[in-house]
């Protein structure tokens with residue numbers, strides 16, 4: 079059985095060679111000693127969520143905007159290059175109370191250092207409907223939002239969003255954003271979101287969202303729920319083909 083990932087113990091980590099982003103420098107705005115997230119996904123590579131909350135996180139536990147700027151500056155000064163700087167790490171980055179300021183600081187530093195990296199965000203979408211964050215989402219080159227289910231029942235079983243968050247809330251938030259990419263994890267075993275029935279409702283939701291494209295993948299690391307199984311590449315490709323033939327939306331299978 080594959081191991082869970084250790085929590086990231088710093089603000090920046092990598093650059094790592096990512097299946098989806100090339101050479102990616104990870105940016106962790108979350109605590110370094112526990113996972114803080116508004117979801118508790120069965121497949122999370124960091125294990126089950128320690129602090130499940132939809133509220134903006136307590137600033138005392140998190141790096142400040144100034145600390146993030148200092149960490150990035152020290153990397154850029156070395157001349158290190160990478161394709162993406164990616165908000166990811168130990169939970170949901172957009173719960174950071176200074177998220178919008180941090181996006182602005184990074185974009186200013188990119189200009190000042192004449193750096194070529196793009197800014198990416200891996201988000202579960204629970205804050206997508208927050209008007210205070212909308213501009214920040216829109217400034218990010220590659221905002222990637224999770225959508226693993228097309229109905230409330232499966233959303234609950236796969237993602238365990240913090241109550242009272244519903245899939246419908248996330249979807250209405252996502253629809254207010256521009257230029258988003260959707261990322262979907264398919265799993266089998268104790269939970270299966272890869273059946274024809276599940277895939278059909280998922281495709282219906284994607285038809286409503288109309289993302290730029292969809293990233294489709296299955297398990298690669300250890301998971302919180304130990305009874306999950308990987309969905310084979312052939313089935314992932316079938317799902318991608320169904321999506322494209324029914325909606326014209328293209329996808330990448332990893």
Ligand code: SF4
Pocket residue numbers: 115116117118119121122123124127168169170201202
């Ligand atoms: S949203 Fe991401 S960090 Fe949060 S539980 Fe799910 S996979 Fe883990």
